[in-house]
Amino acid sequence: MTIPGFEHAQPLEGLVGGLMIGLAAAIMLLGIGRIAGVSGLTARATGIADSGPPRSLAVTFVIALVAGAVLVELVTGTIEARFPPELWMLVAAGLCVGFGTRMGSGCTSGHGVCGMSRLSQRSISATLTFMGAGIATVAVMNALGKGW
Structure with a gap:
């Protein structure tokens, strides 16, 4: 599907990615009552921040972000980054x-x-x-x- 003026747009992929982000945020908020803010979780995982969710949860979340990108690349092929x-x-x-x-x-x-x-x-x-x-x-x- 091509969008005029946006020949490299991938609307279906964007929709699926957005749904996955929303689902992850909802699971975190409803499951443990925490906001899925990546900067806060990264600060907690790296020890920059002392408050927030348990450090083990923050580390797991950050590792899962990287693992998710690796999984997408393995399934769909090389990800082009500029x-x-x-x-x-x-x-x-x-x-x-x-x-x-x-x-x-x-x-x-x-x-x-x-x-x-x-x-x-x-x-x-x-x-x-x-x-x-x-x-x-x-x-x-x-x-x-x-x-x-």
Whole structure:
């Protein structure tokens, strides 16, 4: 299925992935009463954060994220990943995302998936902010000829 202007879009795959993310978030929230925020779970798994779910759960969650990607690649073939043409862009982007995650008390999965589904005002505000920042960043990088 081809979408005009988005010849590389994969809507069916996106739908299945979205359903799986929603299911995982629902299982975590309903099963143990915790938000499936990847940045918080990663911080807990690596020992950066002392509070949150049990560390064993956080480690298992992070390992399962990686294992899931490996499983998808084994089933569907090679996953094509594209990165910025210059390493400094990748490092700068990672630092900005990390800073924003700490400043906003959560990431796209915590706020965008779990928080918005609970109609959290803070999460709605955070999601609007990071989506706006992402759109603006892409526009600026494309205008500077640095898009990829």
